[in-house]
Amino acid sequence: MRCIGQGLESLKTFCAVMSLPNPVEQKSHDVINNKLSRVMKEVAEESMKMAAVEEYSSSPDNLLTVSGDGTWKTRGHSSLIGVCTVIGAETGDGDTKTFNALSENKPYGDDYLIQKIECVGHVQKRMGTRLRKLILVYSKKKLSDGKTIGGKGRLTDSLIDKLAHYYGNAIRCNSTSVKEMRKAIWAVWGHSCSTDDEPMHWFCPTNPNTWCKYNAAINNNLQNYKHKPSVAKAVRDVIKPVFADLSHPALLKKCLEIAEIAANLETSVFNDGNQILITILEKFGLKINRNVCVPLAERDNRRIFTSRQRL
Numbered sequence: 422m423r424c425i426g427q428g429l430e431s432l433k434t435f436c437a438v439m440s441l442p443n444p445v446e447q448k449s450h451d452v453i454n455n456k457l458s459r460v461m462k463e464v465a466e467e468s469m470k471m472a473a474v475e476e477y478s479s480s481p482d483n484l485l486t487v488s489g490d491g492t493w494k495t496r497g498h499s500s501l502i503g504v505c506t507v508i509g510a511e512t513g514d515g516d517t518k519t520f521n522a523l524s525e526n527k528p529y530g531d532d533y534l535i536q537k538i539e540c541v542g543h544v545q546k547r548m549g550t551r552l553r554k555l556i557l558v559y560s561k562k563k564l565s566d567g568k569t570i571g572g573k574g575r576l577t578d579s580l581i582d583k584l585a586h587y588y589g590n591a592i593r594c595n596s597t598s599v600k601e602m603r604k605a606i607w608a609v610w611g612h613s614c615s616t617d618d619e620p621m622h623w624f625c626p627t628n629p630n631t632w633c634k635y636n637a638a639i640n641n642n643l644q645n646y647k648h649k650p651s652v653a654k655a656v657r658d659v660i661k662p663v664f665a666d667l668s669h670p671a672l673l674k675k676c677l678e679i680a681e682i683a684a685n686l687e688t689s690v691f692n693d694g695n696q697i698l699i700t701i702l703e704k705f706g707l708k709i710n711r712n713v714c715v716p717l718a719e720r721d722n723r724r725i726f727t728s729r730q731r732l
Contacts, residue, residue: 422435427446429447429450432444434452444542447640450595451675454675454682456684458587458681458682458703460605460701460705461681461682461686461689461701462681462685463704464685464689464697464700464701464704465686465688465689466682466686468688468689468692469688469692471692471693472692473619482566485673493567500593505711507676508709540542544589544592544667544672544676545585545586545588545589545592546553546584548584548588548589548663548667548692549581549582549584550584551663551666551667552576552584552585552660552663553578553579553581555570555576555660555663556570556576556659557658559659562660563657564655564656565654565655566653566654566655568653568655570656570659574601574650574653575650575652575653576656576659576660580613580652581611584609584613584660587609587613588609588667590605591605591606591608591609592605592606592673592676595628597675597677599670599673599674601675602668602673603668604624604671605624605665605675606664606667606668607623607624607668608622608623608624608625608633609664610627610657610660610661610664611623611625612633613625613651614652614654614657615635615648615651616650617648618646618650619654620648621634622627622635622636627639627640634646635648669704687700694717694721695717695720695721696714696718696721698713698717699713699714699717
C-alpha cells in the first residue's frame with residue numbers, strides 16, 4: 422500500500438470492498454513498516470550509487486555535469502513542502518529540469534504520478550479533531566475560571582484551525598528530528614498562551630530571524646513589547662493534554678519513518694523504474710512470478726515511450 426501512498430486504514434477498506442480477510446493488526450503493520458523503511462533506504466542508496474556510476478561512466482572527461490534545482494509544493498516559495506533534485510546531464514531526461522516540470526509534464530506516463538506525502542496532513546487533522554471534541558465535552562461545563570470553553574478569547578473554530586496549522590508546520594519544518602519536532606510543537610502551545618504577566622516562549626526560536634516577536638524584541642533590547650490577547654489560562658490547561666498526546670515521540674517517529682519510506686521509494690523508481698519494486702519484494706523474501714514482473718515492465722515501457730514522444 423505504501424507504493425500507492427496509502428496506509429493500514431486504506432488496506433482495511435480495500436480488503437473489505439474486495440471481500441478479503443482482514444489484514445494485519447497495527448502492531449504487525451508497524452513491524453512490517455519498520456522493515457520496509459530499512460529495505461527502502463538500502464535500495465534507494467544503492468540506486469543512487471548506481472546512478473552516479475552510470476553518469477560518471479557516460480562522461481567523456483570523467484567530470485560530472487549535473488542540473489540541480491529545488492521546488493515547492495505551491496508557487497511563491499511559501500509552502501513548507503519542498504524537494505531538491507540533482508539530475509545528470511549525460512543520462513538525465515531532457516524534460517526533467519525541475520521537479521515541477523516532472524509533476525506537470527508527466528514524463529513517465531499517466532500511470533505514474535508524483536505524489537505528496539500525506540502523513541503529516543493526517544496527523545495535523547488529528548489536532549483539529551481532538552480540539553473540537555473538547556468543545557463538545559465541555560460545552561455544558563464550566564472551566565476553572567467559571568466560564569465555558571467557547572466564546573471570544575476562548576477555544577473557537579478559528580483558533581483551532583490556527584493551532585492545527587501551526588502544529589503541522591512544526592512537524593514539517595523539523596522533519597529530520599523528533600526532538601526538534603516536539604520542541605516546535607510545544608512552542609506553538611506556549612507562544613499561543615503567553616501573556617505579559619506570564620510569557621512562555623521557552624521553546625520559541627531565538628535566532629535573529631525568529632518568527633516569535635517576543636524573542637525578537639528581547640534580541641533588540643525592546644522593553645515595551647506587549648502580547649496580543651492570548652488563550653485564557655483555563656483553556657490553556659484543557660488543551661495541554663492534547664498537545665502532550667500529539668507530541669508523543671512514538672507518533673512523531675512514525676511521521677519520520679513514513680516520510681523516509683516515501684522519499685526512498687520515489688528516488689528508487691525515478692532512477693531505476695517500477696521494476697525496482699521487484700528488488701524490494703525479493704529483500705522481503707517473497708517469490709516473484711510473472712504476475713509481478715510483466716505489469717511492472719509494461720509500466721516502465723509505457724513511461725519511456727511517453728517520455729520520448731514529448732522530447
